[in-house]
Amino acid sequence: MIEAKKSLTILLASPRGFCAGVERAIQIVERALARYGSPVYVRHEIVHNRSVVEALEAKGAIFVEELDEVPDDRPVVFSAHGVPKTVPAEAARRHLLYLDATCPLVSKVHREAERHAESGRTVILIGHAGHPEVIGTMGQLPPGQVLLVEDVEQAESVAVSDPLNLAYATQTTLSVDDTVDIVAILRRRFPAIHGPKKEDICYATTNRQAAVKAIAARCDALVVIGAPNSSNSMRLVEVATNSGCARSRLLQRAGDMDWEWLGDNVRRLGITAGASAPEHLVEELIASCRHRYEVTIEEVHTSQEHVVFKLPRELVG
Template sequence: MIHAKKPLTIVLARPRGFCAGVERAVQIVERAIERYGRPVYVRHEIVHNRFVVETLEAKGAVFVEELDEVPGDRPVVFSAHGVPKVVPAEAARRNLLYLDATCPLVSKVHRETERHHEAGRTVILIGHSGHPEVIGTMGQLPTGAVLLVEDAAQAESVCVSDPLNLAYATQTTLSVDETVDIVRALKRRFPAIHGPKTEDICYATTNRQSAVKAIAGKCDTLVVIGAPNSSNSKRLVEVAANNGCANARLVQRAADMDWEWLGDTRRLGVTAGASAPELLVEELIAACRHRYKVTIEEMRTSEESVVFKLPRQLVA
């Protein structure tokens, strides 16, 4: 006896998936392989997505943790998250050919922190300890010149030597709402603190969180396609839970889906972190069609047209 498939409406958030910084980073690795041949080395995961990393490995990329693993005659790419200043300095000392895939919006934060330091200010960086972007940003300045604050509680307790010479910057992939609370606490405690002219949190992070807010209350369950070490993907799960869809979780790809978890879900929200390709969204939809009678709805909250230029070494 053949049972009729249950109906399932998939509500797609848009924007979702790859942002301009990730597109640029992936293209840099692909173009480098085309130009310089295999292998091209990449320091750390180019972006936080295992599918992307494995796809690039199949094309000829070799991912390493540190520069001492890179042969002197092969090019190396720095990841989209940015690196401390000592890394390109060491590459230059070894005469390595290196390509910097740091997202331009992360580079903007680097320049801001340097300007504040030159002006004699201590920089408070809002971000997550141990995240590659935070390590890279803190590594732009001498040890001790940047104080890390991870949440509002730390913003309330952080000690500074000169409250009149302070500035703050933020990791680009944070929760917009939580960051507002942290900044509010810092400004209340230190009214003279300098901040960025525009929020450091990048447009793509903001747009993807806004899109999740728009669909969360309209869904029984919500899936964020992304890697467990992807900050922006994890924030999307939190945003869904805080905006009307408590039944939200991170899934790397369709093969990792716990179908029993869906239970009696009739409306499934789907989005993808900024480092997850659209192919993985399509893969999940196809897996849903295998099990359900699927109807697709898409809710668009903003348009994105940002494109970042490739390094000049790869443009010819």
């Protein structure tokens, strides 16, 4: 006798997955391949997702860590996370054809940092050390003009030479809640500090975290599809855990699912995806669930997204 499948309700967070900056970056690589032929070189992962990188590699993209790996006669694309000023300067020195896929919302933070420096302010950057976006933002200004603060403890201890000429900016993919706490400490310690007119954390990060908050307390377990080096994906796991679903974890794709971890008692599974994770990975996980359970899908919408970013002029027309 065939045992009946247990029922599983999937609470599907929306919005999830690709944001406008990620879609733009991928389109830049694809259009560059169509216009210039293969190979097109890409400095660093265009976005933090192996599935995306492998798909572009199959089309003729070659991913490298530094410009010295790029031949003089081929185009190179800079990743969505942004790069220090030294990178386009070196590309220009070598007369390389380069295309900048930096997310416009990251470029906005770069411009803010530059404006503060021009006004004589030291910039405190709230972010994670070693993340490409942080490296790129800190690389917009000379050494020493940007101080990195990663958490509330560092916000309490950071030393500045001139508290009256100070500003802060943030990495775009941080936890909204954690950043509020850090900013509150900086404002208490340095009342004259300048902040952005509009918060630096991007709309997609904010929306995906809000969607996770909306479902977390209703879930027995929750899965975030994304890469371990994806800041926004890792923050979604943290947000889910802090919002009522202790059994939350990151998953790169369905084949990595630990079904024993899910267990026999899970009746409501939350699923979302980081901003650099393609929707087909969500569909793949749902299909795997259907093999094991009688699945009911409940999509929970918390906001609509209609943001589109323009492509570089060189690739239009």
